[in-house]
Amino acid sequence: MSIQYDVEPLADSYGVADSFPKDFGYGEEEEADIEDSPSPSDSKPRILLMGLRRSGKSSIQKVVFHKMSPNETLFLESTNKIYKDDISSSSFVNFQIWDFPGQIDFIDPTFDYEMIFRGTGALIFVIDAQDDYVEALGRLHLTVSRAFRVNPEINFEVFIHKVDGLSDDHKIETQRDIHQRANDDLADASLEKLHLSFYLTSIYDHSIFEAFSKVVQKLIPQLPTLENLLNIFISNSGIEKAFLFDVVSKIYIATDSSPVDMQSYELCCDMIDVVIDVSCIYGLREDGSGSAYDKESMAIIKLNNTTVLYLKEVTKFLALVCILREESFERKGLIDYNFHCFRKAIHEVFEVGVSTQRPMGPPGVGSPCHKAVALNGTPRSTV
Numbered sequence: 001m002s003i004q005y006d007v008e009p010l011a012d013s014y015g016v017a018d019s020f021p022k023d024f025g026y027g028e029e030e031e032a033d034i035e036d037s038p039s040p041s042d043s044k045p046r047i048l049l050m051g052l053r054r055s056g057k058s059s060i061q062k063v064v065f066h067k068m069s070p071n072e073t074l075f076l077e078s079t080n081k082i083y084k085d086d087i088s089s090s091s092f093v094n095f096q097i098w099d100f101p102g103q104i105d106f107i108d109p110t111f112d113y114e115m116i117f118r119g120t121g122a123l124i125f126v127i128d129a130q131d132d133y134v135e136a137l138g139r140l141h142l143t144v145s146r147a148f149r150v151n152p153e154i155n156f157e158v159f160i161h162k163v164d165g166l167s168d169d170h171k172i173e174t175q176r177d178i179h180q181r182a183n184d185d186l187a188d189a190s191l192e193k194l195h196l197s198f199y200l201t202s203i204y205d206h207s208i209f210e211a212f213s214k215v216v217q218k219l220i221p222q223l224p225t226l227e228n229l230l231n232i233f234i235s236n237s238g239i240e241k242a243f244l245f246d247v248v249s250k251i252y253i254a255t256d257s258s259p260v261d262m263q264s265y266e267l268c269c270d271m272i273d274v275v276i277d278v279s280c281i282y283g284l285r286e287d288g289s290g291s292a293y294d295k296e297s298m299a300i301i302k303l304n305n306t307t308v309l310y311l312k313e314v315t316k317f318l319a320l321v322c323i324l325r326e327e328s329f330e331r332k333g334l335i336d337y338n339f340h341c342f343r344k345a346i347h348e349v350f351e352v353g354v355s356t357q358r359p360m361g362p363p364g365v366g367s368p369c370h371k372a373v374a375l376n377g378t379p380r381s382t383v
């Protein structure tokens with residue numbers, strides 16, 4: 001395997017290149033009392049992580065957005081308050097992730113669930129698949145039915161989590177059973193319109209990143225355009241698969257329309273890790289200033305099975321990672337030209353997003369959630 005790696009530590013013309021956080025990121029973490037009044041940053045759309053105690057909520061947040069290694073999560077303390085994690089300063093994902101304590105009580109008058117659900121884009125309910133999940137299903141039903149009544153626009157996502165401990169057959173059976181019971185409960189409550197999506201996840205492999213990618217993609221209004229651009233790019237460049245990655249979290253925010261196989265995704269994730277690690281060691285200035293990822297970032301990795309991985313910077317937060325055959329890579333000039341057009345188009349997509357951004361309206365109880373677009377293209381909610 002040979003690695004060609006080329007990174008200019010800092011491009012002044014890149015505007016905020018130097019602002020890419022040195023620790024790779026991961027915005028300020030706020031701890032909030034449940035009864036806290038909303039702060040201005042609370043107007044950002046949220047992804048809520050809910051579920052019973054010890055189901056794995058904090059671990060998911062730490063592994064996906066804070067590069068914590070899965071084994072370290074064994075030492076995480078139980079969450080007693082809502083943790084609001086604003087990752088928008090380092091990630092394309094312009095959301096706050098709110099990690100809830102397991103024992104949250106809807107009857108508690110200090111828990112303003114109307115306010116919380118109104119600005120929510122996605123609610124992820126985590127179920128521990130290694131545990132008895134009857135109680136979790138009851139909690140899931142209570143949570144989603146409350147949330148749906150306040151804001152029917154929320155995407156409801158169920159992570160059947162910790163499946164690393166289950167055999168393949170057991171995984172499928174658990175998913176079928178949870179799916180069946182959860183939907184039966186909804187049907188009994190005449191909530192057929194409430195749609196739940198299910199994912200099998202574990203922090204010990206890439207499944208958690210894949211699942212989070214799908215959750216985030218649903219919140220990106222420009223997704224069809226991005227997919228279209230990727231399709232045009234790969235078909236004209238002889239590329240087999242291309243992913244548009246959020247570099248910090250390794251969530252892919254879009255891919256071309258050919259099916260995603262887990263191995264390709266894992267390979268691309270590993271490439272990002274290699275590039276960033278090498279860049280952190282050799283790409284910074286001697287005094288440690290500069291950025292591990294900037295406009296000049298690119299890498300080519302040739303594998304011993306005639307496959308080539310090609311990574312290029314698209315925006316401050318996004319990278320394109322392509323998988324192609326060695327023969328196709330002989331036409332690198334063509335690929336680079338097509339990439340140049342693709343990159344330009346992506347910038348235009350998000351610039352249009354900014355110019356069509358709606359002004360923030362005053363909060364109003366029960367008002368529908370209007371979606372506008374933020375600088376990085378993810379929707380902002382005005383509630």
Ligand SMILES: Nc1nc2c(ncn2[C@@H]2O[C@H](COP(=O)(O)OP(=O)(O)OP(=O)(O)O)[C@@H](O)[C@H]2O)c(=O)[nH]1
Nearest residue numbers: 054055056057058059073074078079102162202203
């Ligand atoms: N085997 C396995 N263990 C996991 C996984 N995810 C989390 N865990 C473990 O589950 C335990 C509980 O994880 P936490 O992230 O603290 O759970 P939580 O839901 O945030 O718990 P509370 O803060 O009490 O609500 C930890 O020991 C984790 O290491 C997983 O995918 N597989």
